[in-house]
Amino acid sequence: MKVNFFVTCLCDTVKANVAKRTVALLEQLGCDVMFPEAQSCCGQPSVNSGYVESSKPAMKSFIRAFECNDYPIVTPAGSCAAMVKAYPEYLKNEPEWAKRAQAVADRLFELTQFVVRELGVVQLGAKLVGTAVYHPSCSLIRKLGVRDEPLSLLAEVEGLTLLPIENQETCCGFGGTFSVKMGEISGEMVKEKVRHMSEVTPDYLIGADISCLMNIGGRLHREGKVIKVMHIAEVLTSC
Structure with a gap:
């Protein structure tokens, strides 16, 4: 199975070993791990600070990055996963973007959720x-x-x-x-x-x-x- 890896900012900048171990775990389970290089911050820090409108460009950038294929998206961070799952609500006043956001959100899984529920x-x-x-x-x-x-x-x-x-x-x-x-x-x-x-x-x-x-x-x-x-x-x- 091919999967996309959403690394998150903290993995990328502070806890690289978690990213490495996540990839190793997915490969151990037979996954072909892909890394869309256009991915960036999901926008969670600025949304949490109240800057929802200013965060929408980051949301749209994230959506575009993971529209490169239709494979599942796996991340080792529940908070970032929850942020992406909330995209459709934040973008509800832009129907086309909300639809695209939902399509990406539906493919995104937190690591343990993916291993247990999707891979069994x-x-x-x-x-x-x-x-x-x-x-x-x-x-x-x-x-x-x-x-x-x-x-x-x-x-x-x-x-x-x-x-x-x-x-x-x-x-x-x-x-x-x-x-x-x-x-x-x-x-x-x-x-x-x-x-x-x-x-x-x-x-x-x-x-x-x-x-x-x-x-x-x-x-x-x-x-x-x-x-x-x-x-x-x-x-x-x-x-």
Whole structure:
């Protein structure tokens, strides 16, 4: 199966290993991974800041980039996937663009969603010994409805034990520009998240959104917690 890889800005500029592992995982599953070079930011940061109209050129650029073929589009970021899924609503006053946006959105999948729902795979032969807390990002569970897929995949990782924590599905406080505009509130939210994690002393923090992992990981570092932060793509390609 041929698939398009939507790399996202954070993968491209900050977490290149997540991008590499995502491609490796898809290739392991028999996918021929294509990378439309015209792709750019999906516009999420500016939309989150309230600049919806100014973000529309970025949306249209993204649509044009992925109209190069009709193959599925896979991304390792729930928040970016949710942004693209919202394009038709943002462009509803431009019917032709809304139609094109819907066609692209219908082909786009978050990584775990694609692996479990589209490919029908949960056993990947991964191995990671230790205990972990999984953080379900807000975009993943609330916007995309992807709740069980990451857990199904992690349950099959040899040697890994997932530990439940209090308020597991509570937001970590990042929320894009929310963490800048409402810094004090955001800071308290991530402190609470880390406090609950620390109560079970895991070896790893695992998530499917780089932004959340960076936020929680930053707090863990500031508190001197020895917990390794891993994107699920890195876990699923461990052996």
